[in-house]
Amino acid sequence: MLGAGGVLAEILGDTAVRVAPVDLAGARGMIAEVRISRALTGYRGRAAGDLDAVARAVVALSQLAHCPAVAEAEINPLLIGAEGEGGLALDALVIPSAQP
Known part of the structure; x- marks a missing residue:
């Protein structure tokens, strides 16, 4: 899922969803x-x-989320620089799967 960070994604209902991997x-x-x-x-x-x-x-x-060893993965927020400057994950969470 991709959308505005934080509660804005839920409040605005402005998200795009695809099946991983993308x-x-x-x-x-x-x-x-x-x-x-x-x-x-x-x-x-x-x-x-x-x-x-x-x-x-x-x-x-999406590749990480598609990995069987990962139950959930998210970046929120992703700080985006100006064109050509890249981005920086300010917070990320990866929850391992219960499956080995």
């Missing part, structure tokens, strides 16, 4: 699907965010 094209589609992504496109004269970094993070996290 490839780059799928991740870019998810980004385009959520309305909050407009905030990362240079809205009102602000610098555009690094949408490629967002897509790569979605792909990487």
